[in-house]
Amino acid sequence: MMEPIARIEEALTRLGAEHKPPVGWEARVLAAAAAKPKSKPWWWFAFPVVALAVSAIVLFVERSPSEQPLQLALNVEKGQVAVRGASAHVGDIVHATATGGGHHRVVWVYRDDHLVMACPGGPQCRRDGEAMVADVVLDATGEYKIIALTSSAPVPAPAGTLDTDVSKAMEAGASETRKQQLIVH
Amino acid sequence: MDPDSDVVGLVANGDMTGALRRLMERHGTSVYRYCRDALRDATLADDVQQQVFIAAYHDLPKFTGRSTLRTWLFAIARHRVLDAVKSRRRLQSHLESTGATGVPDPLPSPAERIDDQRLREALVECLDKVREDVRNVLLLRFQQGFTFEELAEIFGEKPGTLQAKVTRALPILRDCIENRTGGSL
Numbered sequence: 001m002m003e004p005i006a007r008i009e010e011a012l013t014r015l016g017a018e019h020k021p022p023v024g025w026e027a028r029v030l031a032a033a034a035a036k037p038k039s040k041p042w043w044w045f046a047f048p049v050v051a052l053a054v055s056a057i058v059l060f061v062e063r064s065p066s067e068q069p070l071q072l073a074l075n076v077e078k079g080q081v082a083v084r085g086a087s088a089h090v091g092d093i094v095h096a097t098a099t100g101g102g103h104h105r106v107v108w109v110y111r112d113d114h115l116v117m118a119c120p121g122g123p124q125c126r127r128d129g130e131a132m133v134a135d136v137v138l139d140a141t142g143e144y145k146i147i148a149l150t151s152s153a154p155v156p157a158p159a160g161t162l163d164t165d166v167s168k169a170m171e172a173g174a175s176e177t178r179k180q181q182l183i184v185h
Numbered sequence: 186m187d188p189d190s191d192v193v194g195l196v197a198n199g200d201m202t203g204a205l206r207r208l209m210e211r212h213g214t215s216v217y218r219y220c221r222d223a224l225r226d227a228t229l230a231d232d233v234q235q236q237v238f239i240a241a242y243h244d245l246p247k248f249t250g251r252s253t254l255r256t257w258l259f260a261i262a263r264h265r266v267l268d269a270v271k272s273r274r275r276l277q278s279h280l281e282s283t284g285a286t287g288v289p290d291p292l293p294s295p296a297e298r299i300d301d302q303r304l305r306e307a308l309v310e311c312l313d314k315v316r317e318d319v320r321n322v323l324l325l326r327f328q329q330g331f332t333f334e335e336l337a338e339i340f341g342e343k344p345g346t347l348q349a350k351v352t353r354a355l356p357i358l359r360d361c362i363e364n365r366t367g368g369s370l
Contacts, residue, residue: 004359004369004370005355005356005359007304007370008304008308008355008358008359008362008370009327009355011301011304011305011308012308012323012324012326012327012328013327013328013330014305015218015222015305015308015309015324015327015328016218016219016221016222016328017218019217019218019221019222019227019230020214020217021213021214021217021231021234022231025213025217025231025234025235026206026209026210026213028235029205029209029235029238029239029242030202030205030206032235032239033201033202033205033238033239033242033243034202161228163226163228163229163273163276164228164229164232166276167229167269167272167273167276170272170275170276171272177276
């Protein structure tokens with residue numbers, strides 16, 4: 001009979017043997033590797049100075065839409081009644097309202113960690129004064145996670161998975177995140 | 186002699202795409218397995234694995250042959266895994282706590298010998314409990330079969346230090362596995 005430590009070592013050797021990389025990964029790497037960075041025109045080198053000057057003017061003339069911290073509030077509309085709460089039913093509509101934050105602000109909605117809606121840009125996104133509102137029709141049961149992010153730089157478009165999307169946004173400079181959860185029965 | 190010396194030859198002849206293809210064909214699955222078990226997240230592992238090979242493609246001309254190409258590749262993988270872990274940690278610290286999500290320990294069963302399936306499941310859980318750097322050493326030592334000398338190249342630590350980490354970690358894993366399963370190895 002094998003010694004306990006030797007069994008652990010053997011189990012470690014076999015660990016993950018069933019894991020295979022997803023189909024087509026080599027093609028994605030080859031495509032990314034082949035993508036050459038564009039050569040920079042001469043004026044590109046003047047760009048930082050110009051951009052800095054423009055930013056300073058813009059900041060001076062028009063301050064950030066809000067210097068308040070980012071906030072995210074949910075209202076669940078059940079028929080004609082709007083209530084605040086953390087559970088809802090299929091057919092209800094959730095109004096996710098993001099206020100405060102910096103120049104760039106996004107609201108992303110995930111069901112069971114997969115993207116179902118992204119604002120701004122979607123037909124169910126709207127502005128309400130300074131606030132950004134996502135009107136989410138709850139058309140399936142599951143755990144909904146609503147994320148609001150703000151950044152001084154543009155936030156990368158979400159690719160579809162919560163952790164990866166938020167991680168990429170943070171890497172791109174998103175500084176504040178708010179998250180709300182809703183269980184839909 | 187480095188088993189991947191033909192890859193180095195392709196680089197020397199300017200066939201970077203050929204070198205990348207061969208590298209992916211030989212080491213794609215093992216790099217993915219390592220990323221998958223080090224990160225415990227299939228989507229993130231997929232991303233990191235691709236980043237590893239893209240980075241390798243760009244850095245191959247700088248490969249000096251001080252270690253084998255496989256050791257060099259896994260040093261890149263280890264750095265990318267650490268970067269991913271750090272970004273995930275940053276992200277988690279920004280997100281609100283959503284409550285305990287850990288998998289509850291199974292009820293202890295009578296002290297019987299743990300079968301391979303239960304050992305594997307408990308091992309995966311217990312690896313999560315050991316320190317990040319120790320987990321990486323364990324995976325690269327046993328799952329990937331690196332010698333302590335090769336690990337020293339990857340981690341920039343002395344072989345004896347890494348061996349001591351493994352020697353200390355294995356009994357800790359044993360205790361954890363036996364506690365989780367209620368059986369004995």
